[in-house]
Amino acid sequence: MTTLTKTEGEKAPTGPDSFLSVRDLRVRFSTEDGIVKAVDGLSFDVERGKTLGIVGESGSGKSVTNLTVLGLHNPKTTTVEGEIVLDGQELVTASEKEMEKLRGNKVAMIFQDPLTALSPYYTVGRQIAEPFMKHTGASKKEARERAIEMLTKVGIPQPKSRVDDYPHQFSGGMRQRAMIAMALVCDPDLLIADEPTTALDVTVQAQILDLLKDLQQEFGSAIVFITHDLGVISDMADDLLVMYSGRAVERGGVREVLREPRHPYTWGLLSSMPRLGGDTSQALNPIPGSPPSLLNPPSGCPFHPRCAFTGEVGGDRCSTERPPLGEGRAAACHLTAEQKQTIFFDTIQPRLR
Amino acid sequence: MSDNLTLPAQQGSTGASTEALLTVEGLTKHFPIYGGFPIKRKVGAVQAVDDVDLTVGVGESVGLVGESGCGKSTTGRLITRLLEPTGGKITYAGQDITHASRRQMASVRSEIQMIFQDPYSSLNPRQTVGTIIKSPMEVNGIDPAGGREKKVRELLELVGLNPEHYNRFPHEFSGGQRQRIGVARALALNPKLIVADEPVSALDVSIQAQVVNLLQKVQEELGIAFLFIAHDLAVVRHFSQRVAVMYLGKVVEVGDRDSIYNRPRHPYTHALLSAVPEVAMDDETENRERIRLAGDVPSPIMPPSGCRFRTRCWKAQDKCATEEPPLLQISGNREGHLTACHFPEDPSTEARTEDVVLDPALKALEDVEKD
Numbered sequence: 065m066t067t068l069t070k071t072e073g074e075k076a077p078t079g080p081d082s083f084l085s086v087r088d089l090r091v092r093f094s095t096e097d098g099i100v101k102a103v104d105g106l107s108f109d110v111e112r113g114k115t116l117g118i119v120g121e122s123g124s125g126k127s128v129t130n131l132t133v134l135g136l137h138n139p140k141t142t143t144v145e146g147e148i149v150l151d152g153q154e155l156v157t158a159s160e161k162e163m164e165k166l167r168g169n170k171v172a173m174i175f176q177d178p179l180t181a182l183s184p185y186y187t188v189g190r191q192i193a194e195p196f197m198k199h200t201g202a203s204k205k206e207a208r209e210r211a212i213e214m215l216t217k218v219g220i221p222q223p224k225s226r227v228d229d230y231p232h233q234f235s236g237g238m239r240q241r242a243m244i245a246m247a248l249v250c251d252p253d254l255l256i257a258d259e260p261t262t263a264l265d266v267t268v269q270a271q272i273l274d275l276l277k278d279l280q281q282e283f284g285s286a287i288v289f290i291t292h293d294l295g296v297i298s299d300m301a302d303d304l305l306v307m308y309s310g311r312a313v314e315r316g317g318v319r320e321v322l323r324e325p326r327h328p329y330t331w332g333l334l335s336s337m338p339r340l341g342g343d344t345s346q347a348l349n350p351i352p353g354s355p356p357s358l359l360n361p362p363s364g365c366p367f368h369p370r371c372a373f374t375g376e377v378g379g380d381r382c383s384t385e386r387p388p389l390g391e392g393r394a395a396a397c398h399l400t401a402e403q404k405q406t407i408f409f410d411t412i413q414p415r416l417r
Numbered sequence: 418m419s420d421n422l423t424l425p426a427q428q429g430s431t432g433a434s435t436e437a438l439l440t441v442e443g444l445t446k447h448f449p450i451y452g453g454f455p456i457k458r459k460v461g462a463v464q465a466v467d468d469v470d471l472t473v474g475v476g477e478s479v480g481l482v483g484e485s486g487c488g489k490s491t492t493g494r495l496i497t498r499l500l501e502p503t504g505g506k507i508t509y510a511g512q513d514i515t516h517a518s519r520r521q522m523a524s525v526r527s528e529i530q531m532i533f534q535d536p537y538s539s540l541n542p543r544q545t546v547g548t549i550i551k552s553p554m555e556v557n558g559i560d561p562a563g564g565r566e567k568k569v570r571e572l573l574e575l576v577g578l579n580p581e582h583y584n585r586f587p588h589e590f591s592g593g594q595r596q597r598i599g600v601a602r603a604l605a606l607n608p609k610l611i612v613a614d615e616p617v618s619a620l621d622v623s624i625q626a627q628v629v630n631l632l633q634k635v636q637e638e639l640g641i642a643f644l645f646i647a648h649d650l651a652v653v654r655h656f657s658q659r660v661a662v663m664y665l666g667k668v669v670e671v672g673d674r675d676s677i678y679n680r681p682r683h684p685y686t687h688a689l690l691s692a693v694p695e696v697a698m699d700d701e702t703e704n705r706e707r708i709r710l711a712g713d714v715p716s717p718i719m720p721p722s723g724c725r726f727r728t729r730c731w732k733a734q735d736k737c738a739t740e741e742p743p744l745l746q747i748s749g750n751r752e753g754h755l756t757a758c759h760f761p762e763d764p765s766t767e768a769r770t771e772d773v774v775l776d777p778a779l780k781a782l783e784d785v786e787k788d
Contacts, residue, residue, distance in 0.1 A: 121621040121622065121623060122621055216778075217778060218778055219711075219776055219777050219778025219779065221712075221777070235712075235713040236713065237712070237713045238713070241778075265484035265485055265648070265713075265714070266484065266648070266650070266689060266692040266693055266694075267484065267688055267689060267692045267710050268484075268713060269692065269694070270691070270692035270694070270709055271709050271710065271711075271776045271779060273694070274709055274776075274779050275776070275778055275779055275782070278779060278782035278783060278786070279782070281782075281786065282782065282785075292621065292622060293622075293694060294622075294696045295693065295694030295695050295696050296694045298694065298695070298696045298697045299694050299697075319697070322696055322697065322698055323697075323698055332623060333622055333623060334696065334698070336622060336623050336625070336626035336627075337622055337625075337626070337651070337696070338626075338629070338651040338652055338654065338655035339651055339695060339696065339698075340650065340651050340654060340678060340690065340693055340695055341695075342651075342654075342655070344654065344655050344674065347630050347633065348626035348629055348630055348655065349626065350623055350624070350625075350626030350627040350630060351623035351626075352627075354591045354593055354594075354623075354624060355621070355623075416698055
């Protein structure tokens with residue numbers, strides 16, 4: 065508790081609007097097989113009322129990052145370095161008691177699987193009311209009223225009677241709505257959504273995504289939206305962070321990144337994905353190989369064993385030197401800006417038709 | 418509108434006169450629900466698949482799309498006879514296999530193979546890759562020229578794995594590689610039809626494309642017919658020449674790829690397509706229609722009367738509740754494009770003058786924004 069310092073002001077290099085600022089975050093787990101470098105030198109910022117999308121494949125460290133922000137990692141086996149500053153408060157060194165005050169109040173989370181994230185033992189209404197009572201000191205009756213209000217807002221039919229239902233009486237889409245209600249009940253400033261629609265059907269997913277967007281307008285929360293689906297992110301996010309092997313490889317506005325990507329991994333992701341309007345006579349262009357093990361990540365650029373453009377860089381820079389990710393719109397790649405542009409427009413873009 | 422139909426339900430006529438390999442007529446599967454004490458009685462049934470017609474031509478790839486619980490996987494399992502149909506008829510290469518006995522099925526089994534969704538649970542962890550791929554040949558008593566082991570090595574090479582990995586165990590492979598093992602096993606008996614049940618949905622995006630390309634190569638080079646079951650509409654579009662859309666145990670629309678994706682008529686197909694999140698790489702994608710349904714799919718235990726989609730449909734009228742729409746080539750459809758709807762939509766996926774938003778919470782929030 066005593067480690068809370070007031071020096072963050074000098075350390076945050078980006079705009080004063082950044083509400084959550086993560087700097088050089090490193091998360092390691094010690095396992096029987098060795099040390100897993102789940103997150104390796106990650107920095108990003110989230111502005112108030114904006115949505116940051118984080119995309120990456122399984123094992124790219126996107127979920128671990130956000131569990132660390134909430135302090136939900138296992139402190140016994142995990143070492144966390146770097147800094148996470150939420151609204152001027154340092155979280156890496158914060159005590160459990162301080163984190164408890166934040167969770168569900170200032171920061172809330174929506175998990176992927178609403179069935180395992182909701183307790184089967186308590187009614188939906190009680191689970192929504194609990195954080196409200198804890199953080200605002202409201203009475204049981206007030207909290208229940210609030211729960212009904214929230215259920216109405218997220219579109220649960222007959223909220224007055226459904227508030228007393230148990231999670232198993234809800235369908236998958238309704239459970240995810242209840243999760244959203246629970247997350248928003250204390251009007252959080254930051255909402256972390258970890259693959260919130262992956263377990264849902266497309267038509268329900270579309271409803272939930274639009275609902276989240278509209279509720280964000282009303283509540284003004286910042287959202288960190290984690291997903292593996294570029295289509296979903298293109299719809300939801302303002303800014304985009306592409307992660308690979310525990311590191312950020314590309315960052316920028318969502319339109320810039322998706323329309324003019326600069327990192328070979330982002331190129332690979334976009335061209336390996338079939339699209340509804342795409343040309344079906346062309347084969348897809350998958351990325352060769354598979355994602356690296358985090359126990360023993362490749363030296364230099366983590367993507368170099370799968371990258372088709374290491375020859376353009378020349379020498380062995382890709383396998384020896386780790387490319388830095390600059391500030392703002394940037395890609396962590398040794399290719400020069402002109403090379404990236406030529407390769408993208410000549411080779412990659414024609415494939416995306 | 419549905420009165421001006423032109424053709425009776427005639428499937429499989431994609432224009433190209435392919436010979437039908439598999440024909441399914443009125444296929445039905447009801448899973449009984451038992452209840453009561455002390456004597457358990459049948460109290461109801463989950464109508465998982467109800468009166469489904471489907472044709473797969475020789476060497477053709479047919480996609481089956483729909484949301485979870487629509488019966489697409491059950492249909493696949495019925496066709497491979499892993500489940501016993503409640504009703505209807507399955508004809509494979511002119512032979513009725515609906516209720517064929519084990520012995521009668523023996524010759525057909527080797528020609529219809531299956532690829533499963535989860536590459537982790539569909540491979541025996543205690544057997545080597547060689548044993549896994551070899552066992553279909555052993556069971557069916559097939560001795561390829563040069564021996565089974567040689568064949569297995571050839572198959573491993575075909576699916577892009579190192580033949581040297583013959584003696585490795587499944588846990589030594591990644592998810593994508595395991596799915597390749599599953600493909601090799603399905604190919605071991607030179608099948609004519611492969612039922613692929615969500616073969617890529619458990620894989621990462623970059624690996625998905627590798628497996629889709631492999632399946633496409635196999636399909637084109639070996640001329641194997643595919644029934645490709647998936648919920649991902651973009652993957653199905655990429656892989657299938659013809660697509661059937663299922664909703665709550667029924668086929669609501671079927672047709673060639675272009676008809677389904679660019680000229681859909683059934684409101685559910687419209688809703689499904691508009692819900693697919695697309696990467697906005699150009700302005701074109703932003704000019705898509707926006708339809709947001711309300712609620713979830715109803716329970717297949719008590720499906721709605723008449724048209725099963727009517728409870729979530731914005732065009733539903735009294736007729737939809739009383740009369741079940743037949744699957745027909747309604748006027749305006751191209752040949753082979755059948756739609757089961759009384760009040761079909763225009764054949765276009767472009768943005769409408771007004772979005773269809775049925776979800777009450779969304780509607781309330783959006784109306785506030787407009788004011």
